[in-house]
Structures are given as structure tokens and as C-alpha cells.
Amino acid sequence: MTDSHLTRRTLLRYGAYGAGAAALAGTAASWDRLTGADIPGRDDGSLVVATLGPAYGPEAIRTLTEGFKQVHPDIKLRINAVQAVDWSDFFAKILTQIAAGTAPDLVYVATEGVQLFAQRLGVPLDRWVKRDAEELREYFADVHPSLVESMMYEGSLYQLPVEFNAADMYLNTQVLKRAGADFPAADWTRDDFTALLRDMKQSSGSQFTPYFWTNRLWGGVVPWLFANDTNLLTESKAPGGTWLWDSFYPADRRQGRGGGFRWTTPQATDARVEEAYDYLASLIQEGLCTRPEGGNGQNLIGVFSTGRVGVTPAGGFWAGGLHLAGMKADGFDVQYFPRWRSQRMQYGAAGYALLRTSKKQEEAWEFIKYAARRDTLTRLFTTNQTTPARRSMLTADRYRESGPAHWQVFYDTLDKFPDTGPIPAPPQVAEVEQVLLKHTGTALASRRAVAPALRRMQSDLEKAMERDV
Amino acid sequence: MTNTQIPAVRLKQPAAPPAAPPRPSARDRGTRLLATLFLAPTIVGIVVFTVVPIAGSVVLSLFHWNVIDDPSFAGAANYGEVFGDSTVLVSFRNTLVFMVFAVALQLLIALALALAVNGRMPVWLRSVFRSAFFFPLVLSAASISVVMKYLFNQDFGMVNWLLGLVGIAPVPWLTSENAAMATVILVYVWQQFGFSFLLFVGGLNNIPKEIHEAASLDGATGLRKHLNITLPLLSPTLLVASVVGIINALQVFEQPYVLTNGGPGDATRTVVMVIYESAFEQLRFGEASAVGVLLFVLIMAVTALQFRLSRRFVHYQ
Numbered sequence: 001m002t003d004s005h006l007t008r009r010t011l012l013r014y015g016a017y018g019a020g021a022a023a024l025a026g027t028a029a030s031w032d033r034l035t036g037a038d039i040p041g042r043d044d045g046s047l048v049v050a051t052l053g054p055a056y057g058p059e060a061i062r063t064l065t066e067g068f069k070q071v072h073p074d075i076k077l078r079i080n081a082v083q084a085v086d087w088s089d090f091f092a093k094i095l096t097q098i099a100a101g102t103a104p105d106l107v108y109v110a111t112e113g114v115q116l117f118a119q120r121l122g123v124p125l126d127r128w129v130k131r132d133a134e135e136l137r138e139y140f141a142d143v144h145p146s147l148v149e150s151m152m153y154e155g156s157l158y159q160l161p162v163e164f165n166a167a168d169m170y171l172n173t174q175v176l177k178r179a180g181a182d183f184p185a186a187d188w189t190r191d192d193f194t195a196l197l198r199d200m201k202q203s204s205g206s207q208f209t210p211y212f213w214t215n216r217l218w219g220g221v222v223p224w225l226f227a228n229d230t231n232l233l234t235e236s237k238a239p240g241g242t243w244l245w246d247s248f249y250p251a252d253r254r255q256g257r258g259g260g261f262r263w264t265t266p267q268a269t270d271a272r273v274e275e276a277y278d279y280l281a282s283l284i285q286e287g288l289c290t291r292p293e294g295g296n297g298q299n300l301i302g303v304f305s306t307g308r309v310g311v312t313p314a315g316g317f318w319a320g321g322l323h324l325a326g327m328k329a330d331g332f333d334v335q336y337f338p339r340w341r342s343q344r345m346q347y348g349a350a351g352y353a354l355l356r357t358s359k360k361q362e363e364a365w366e367f368i369k370y371a372a373r374r375d376t377l378t379r380l381f382t383t384n385q386t387t388p389a390r391r392s393m394l395t396a397d398r399y400r401e402s403g404p405a406h407w408q409v410f411y412d413t414l415d416k417f418p419d420t421g422p423i424p425a426p427p428q429v430a431e432v433e434q435v436l437l438k439h440t441g442t443a444l445a446s447r448r449a450v451a452p453a454l455r456r457m458q459s460d461l462e463k464a465m466e467r468d469v
Numbered sequence: 470m471t472n473t474q475i476p477a478v479r480l481k482q483p484a485a486p487p488a489a490p491p492r493p494s495a496r497d498r499g500t501r502l503l504a505t506l507f508l509a510p511t512i513v514g515i516v517v518f519t520v521v522p523i524a525g526s527v528v529l530s531l532f533h534w535n536v537i538d539d540p541s542f543a544g545a546a547n548y549g550e551v552f553g554d555s556t557v558l559v560s561f562r563n564t565l566v567f568m569v570f571a572v573a574l575q576l577l578i579a580l581a582l583a584l585a586v587n588g589r590m591p592v593w594l595r596s597v598f599r600s601a602f603f604f605p606l607v608l609s610a611a612s613i614s615v616v617m618k619y620l621f622n623q624d625f626g627m628v629n630w631l632l633g634l635v636g637i638a639p640v641p642w643l644t645s646e647n648a649a650m651a652t653v654i655l656v657y658v659w660q661q662f663g664f665s666f667l668l669f670v671g672g673l674n675n676i677p678k679e680i681h682e683a684a685s686l687d688g689a690t691g692l693r694k695h696l697n698i699t700l701p702l703l704s705p706t707l708l709v710a711s712v713v714g715i716i717n718a719l720q721v722f723e724q725p726y727v728l729t730n731g732g733p734g735d736a737t738r739t740v741v742m743v744i745y746e747s748a749f750e751q752l753r754f755g756e757a758s759a760v761g762v763l764l765f766v767l768i769m770a771v772t773a774l775q776f777r778l779s780r781r782f783v784h785y786q
Contacts, residue, residue, distance in 0.1 A: 092749035099536040120537045206633065209624045290624050291644045303625050430750040442734035445646075453734075 152260030155240020165315025266461030316387030329403030672706030
């Protein structure tokens with residue numbers, strides 16, 4: 001045992017340290033939680049709008065801010081372009097900002113996040129829409145009711161859609177010519193599609209894969225489920241919404257509309273779901289299509305424009321993408337997704353959601369209206385990097401330089417097939433998407449793997465849907 | 470009279486008061502203050518960026534929190550969820566498999582190349598090799614993985630194209646359950662072995678040449694010299710390289726996330742991927758923290774085991 005010599009002076013010194021530490025801890029504990037907003041200079045009184053970074057470059061941000069300033073010089077606007085690889089990543093970053101106490105006032109939200117934001121974070125726009133009904137009449141007349149319905153949740157409207165993308169089929173015209181095939185008819189069937197892939201394969205080398213697809217919620221397996229008249233989750237409509245339909249849409253266009261979509265019971269083991277997976281597995285087995293993990297959007301433009309892929313599902317956004325990649329307007333064309341049991345197609349839409357935490361809700365509503373104006377969207381969507389939600393903006397002039405020849409397909413997917421609907425995106429969408437991607441990978445390993453993988457998918461989807469977000 | 474011996478009473482000598490520690494001189498006090506000041510940024514950094522987040526994770530693992538609502542106390546419920554979740558258990562298995570193969574391969578390749586580079590060769594060539602082997606380490610793991618994803622693409626990748634030139638059928642590098650993990654390990658090892666390589670080169674240079682010369686005089690051959698001299702004397706470096714390698718491998722994220730996104734199925738899903746997905750995609754921060762705490766315990770246990778074993782296998786000169 002060592003004999004310690006604790007002098008009175010030392011004792012007093014350590015006592016003072018202890019008291020100081022206790023005082024600091026007590027002070028810290030008694031303070032309110034500090035957030036990012038407490039950092040001096042962080043909140044400059046601007047209306048903050050969070051957008052998906054890759055879709056909103058500096059030019060787009062300048063267009064939005066300068067245009068808005070002209071209309072509302074009294075409202076200071078700041079666009080916060082959040083860099084993210086996809087919508088899931090984008091929402092994760094927005095939620096992190098909210099957790100840090102630096103929530104934006106408005107968030108650009110796609111179908112994937114509409115219900116999550118509506119349920120937990122969003123403010124219904126109903127009272128403002130009713131108040132400014134006259135001003136908005138022109139907008140609703142120009143936008144398909146399905147797009148508007150996809151932005152509703154349990155009877156209330158949460159966003160005004162400004163863009164959408166339906167999964168149509170892009171075809172490489174050089175590959176078509178090489179295969180000696182004609183451009184498919186609008187009512188082509190799944191069998192026509194399969195025959196075309198075989199023709200393409202026969203006329204091309206070993207480094208060619210006719211059908212390329214990406215394993216994701218939008219544009220992956222889901223369009224095939226829709227074509228086979230089924231879905232991953234049972235789909236129904238919430239009651240309500242008549243306040244909007246009766247105000248803005250004629251009787252023939254509001255028929256069957258409700259208060260927004262509901263996706264509830266998982267049905268991965270449904271016979272038609274299994275049939276769709278079995279079909280894709282057979283295409284892979286025959287060498288007519290890429291495996292799910294093999295496809296991703298990053299290298300798609302390269303392999304499509306160089307003729308190593310013949311067909312791929314994509315939306316209006318790809319017209320601009322292919323044009324920017326140097327593909328000529330006549331190098332590709334677009335047709336509807338092929339018919340199976342139905343020709344229902346899938347889409348995703350996007351618009352601005354107003355957050356409950358915002359203290360500038362009136363200003364935010366002014367921005368929402370401004371962002372949905374035709375002149376704003378015309379200035380913003382100059383390069384066909386998406387499909388505008390306003391029908392009147394889809395003109396021959398818009399697609400003259402970039403193509404495709406059948407550009408009408410983009411909006412006719414809604415107008416000619418009114419049952420075309422949004423991808424299934426309940427509030428639990430993140431986990432649903434993860435389960436879908438994971439089990440799609442194993443389901444398509446072989447045709448025998450389909451049924452067991454779908455059973456596991458069903459089990460995981462049930463767990464995901466039981467969980468509260 | 471009996472001669473009785475009176476036991477000598479050894480009187481306890483009064484203990485001399487312990488010498489009071491010499492009062493530090495003004496110069497010593499100044500040196501201590503200076504040392505404290507130099508250490509302070511590091512200590513503050515460790516406390517703020519390591520100790521506090523670890524403590525925060527432990528606390529958060531006892532709560533349900535989805536960012537949007539206030540946290541609610543959950544006790545050990547998150548740990549119960551974690552142990553009942555097959556994805557989490559598979560991710561731990563995958564991570565351990567990854568660690569064993571990746572670290573073993575990394576150390577073997579690094580050691581072999583370090584021995585080769587340390588052999589007879591022109592100085593400039595040695596410098597070229599050292600730089601070339603270290604270079605991948607300075608690149609971002611995410612960008613390397615993106616490039617590798619292109620190269621190993623089953624349908625359009627250059628690797629399969631080259632194999633096709635010699636008549637080998639396309640290999641499902643990233644799309645088969647067995648091949649995907651092997652490919653992720655290969656990509657990881659390719660990028661990471663440069664660190665161990667540099668450590669080994671430094672360690673080899675520290676082994677006195679006289680020992681090798683003496684062994685040669687005694688008739689030891691090349692392999693025998695490596696086994697009986699080089700490896701034992703390099704064992705402290707091997708310990709450092711394996712400890713760092715194992716800690717890094719247990720935290721692998723970028724390569725499987727970019728190359729396979731954890732697939733096919735869960736074949737390449739790692740623990741850190743599960744933490745990321747639970748927290749930032751599914752908003753289950755409590756469960757994510759519980760998995761993080763378990764990973765922390767695993768890393769501590771493996772590292773402690775390594776140091777314990779090192780007493781038997783590591784030789785210090």
C-alpha cells in the first residue's frame with residue numbers, strides 16, 4: 001500500500017475541479033437541446049427548398065430563384081440542392097437534416113416518399129387549393145388526374161405534381177434494323193416482345209443482350225406486374241378527395257378517382273406475381289435479358305447508345321439523357337410497355353411537399369404555385385430530362401432536336417391508358433423496396449428459385465408492412 | 470540456573486517517514502504543461518469524435534427513434550429484435566467470412582510482395598513497385614468500386630470480354646451468391662494490401678543484416694532463413710498489420726454497397742451495411758445502434774484475442 005500524501009492544497013484543487021465539472025454538466029443538462037438552427041448565421045430568414053441535387057444543377061437553381069424573385073421580391077429564397085444517388089438516399093439526407101434541426105420548408109418529393117412525408121411530416125394543401133381555386137383551374141386542366149391522385153393521401157392533397165416519368169419501352173432503331181424487325185405497334189403483346197428479343201439476339205453477337213433492366217422499384221419488375229394485372233401490394237383507393245375532383249375535373253375524368261392510393265397487403269405469392277417473375281427468369285435463362293444485379297442506370301446509356309442493348313424500359317427523362325450522350329434523334333424511339341393481361345403502366349411523379357415544421361407556410365405555398373406554373377416549368381425543363389406534368393408542354397417542337405419520333409407516348413401513357421398508376425409506395429416504402437430488390441435478385445437465379453424466393457419476399461413484406469415507420 | 474535464552478526482542482524500529490516526492494521544478498512543470506497542451510487536441514478529438522459517439526450509440530440502442538418522433542425508451546427490445554432478425558445474423562456471418570479471407574489474403578500478398586521488393590533489384594524499380602502497390606489505397610473505395618462494377622459486369626464487363634477471347638464463358642462475378650463474395654474480397658484486397666505492404670517493407674528493413682549473414686554462414690537456405698529469422702523478427706509488424714486489417718475488414722461497407730448492394734439476396738450484406746440501411750433507409754436508429762454496439766463488442770473481443778495470442782507468437786528483439 002502506498003502512503004499517499006494528499007495535501008490540503010491538492011484536496012482543495014481537486015475539489016474545485018470536481019465542482020467545476022459538476023457545474024458544467026448541470027448547465028449542459030439544464031439547457032434545451034441545441035440544434036443546427038442555433039448556429040449563428042444559419043437561419044437567414046430564407047424560404048428553404050430542398051431539391052434532388054443531380055436533377056437541379058446551378059442553371060436550374062438560378063432559373064428558379066431569379067424567376068421567383070421577380071414574382072415575389074419580398075420572399076427570400078434559398079434552394080438547397082441535396083446530392084444523392086437516388087430518391088431513397090435523398091430522403092435519408094433530408095431526414096438527417098430534420099433530425100439536426102435544420103429542416104427545410106419545402107422538400108421535392110417523388111412518389112417513393114409522398115406517403116411517408118404526408119403521414120409524418122407534410123401539411124395538406126387543401127385549404128390553399130380551395131382558397132386559390134380560380135388561380136389553379138388552368139393548372140389542373142393541364143395535368144392528368146392520375147398524377148394529382150398520386151399526390152393525395154387519405155383524402156388530402158399534399159403536392160402539386162410538376163413532373164412524372166412512366167415506364168415506356170425505348171428501342172434502339174439500329175438494332176431493330178439489324179434484326180430486320182419493324183417498330184412495334186402500340187398494342188404489341190408480351191409474346192411480340194419476346195419474339196423481338198429473339199430476333200435481336202439472333203442477328204447480334206455474343207456481346208449483345210437484347211433487354212436491359214434495372215432492379216429497382218421504378219421500372220424494374222413492377223411494370224411487368226402491372227402488365228400482368230397485379231401488384232406487389234394490394235392496391236385500393238382511400239375515400240375522399242371529392243372536394244378536389246368536383247372542383248377541377250369534368251365528370252368523365254374524375255370517374256373512379258378517390259382520396260389517394262392505398263397499398264396494404266403484400267401479395268408476392270400471388271399466382272400472377274409468380275408468373276411475371278417466371279417470365280423474367282425464362283428471359284434470363286434464354287440469354288435475352290440481363291440479370292437484375294447486372295443492370296444499373298450508370299452504364300445503361302453507354303451500352304444502349306452503342307447497340308449492345310436493344311430494348312430497355314425508361315421514362316421521358318431518357319430522351320434528354322440519350323441526346324446529351326450524343327445519340328441522334330432517329331437512333332432510338334419509344335413505345336408503350338407491351339400488353340400482357342392488361343396494358344396498365346407504372347409511373348412516378350414529383351412535386352414540392354410543405355413540412356409541418358415550416359414557419360413560412362404562406363410563402364411556401366406561393367413557391368409551390370410558382371413552381372407549377374407553365375412558364376416556370378418551361379424554363380426549368382429545357383433539356384427533356386423529365387416529362388413535365390403539364391400536357392400542354394409536350395409538343396413536337398420540344399422533341400424535334402432530341403427525339404424520339406413517338407414522343408406522344410410519354411403523355412398518352414396516361415391519357416390512353418387511364419388506369420396507369422403510380423409505383424406501390426406506402427409509408428414503409430424504404431423497407432418494401434429493400435425487400436423487393438433483395439428477393440428479386442435470388443428469385444431470378446433460375447426458374448426453380450422463383451417460388452421459394454417469393455415466399456421469403458412475402459414473409460419479409462408482411463413484417464415490413466406491420467412495422468410503423 | 471537454566472540457561473534460558475531470552476529471545477531477543479527485535480524492537481521495531483520506528484519507520485522513517487517516507488521521503489516526500491521532490492517538488493517538481495519550475496522547468497518540469499513547464500514541460501508537463503507543454504505536453505498536456507500538445508496532447509489536448511488529440512484527447513479532445515478522441516473524446517468528441519470517438520468516446521461520445523460510442524456512448525451515444527449505447528444509449529440510443531436502448532431507445533426506439535425514427536428521427537421524426539421523440540425517442541421512446543425500449544430497454545433491451547432492440548437487442549431482441551436484432552437477435553431475431555435473420556438478415557442481421559447473416560450479415561455477421563458474412564462479415565466474419567469476409568474478414569478471415571480478406572485479411573489472410575491481404576497479409577499473404579503484402580508479405581510476398583514485400584519480400585520480393587526487398588530482394589535484389591534496382592533502387593528506381595523498387596520505388597516504382599512501392600508506389601504502384603500503395604497507390605490504390607489513396608483512391609476512394611467508392612470510386613474504385615464503381616470502376617470495378619463496370620469491369621466485372623457479367624454482360625458488358627471487360628473481364629468477361631477478355632475471358633471470352635480465350636473461349637471462357639461469362640462468369641457471374643457479381644450475380645452469383647458464391648462468386649459475388651469472392652469478387653468483393655478481391656476488390657477489397659486489391660485496394661487495401663498496400664498498407665500492409667508498406668508496414669512489411671519497413672519491418673524488413675529493420676531486421677539487422679548481420680543476422681541473415683550469420684545464418685548464411687551457418688548454411689541456412691533462403692526459405693529456412695525466412696521461416697526461422699525473417700518471420701519471427703517480423704512478428705511485431707505482422708501483429709500490427711493483422712490488428713489493423715481485421716478492424717478495417719470488420720467495418721467493410723463501400724465495396725459491397727457499391728458492387729452488389731449486399732446481393733444477390735443477402736450474400737454480401739455486411740454488418741455496417743445493415744447499420745446504414747436500418748438507420749438511414751428504414752429510420753430505425755435504435756436497432757441500428759444496437760447492431761453497432763454488437764459490432765463494437767465483436768471488434769474489441771477479436772482484438773483482445775489477438776493481443777492475447779500475440780504473447781505466444783510475437784517476438785520482440
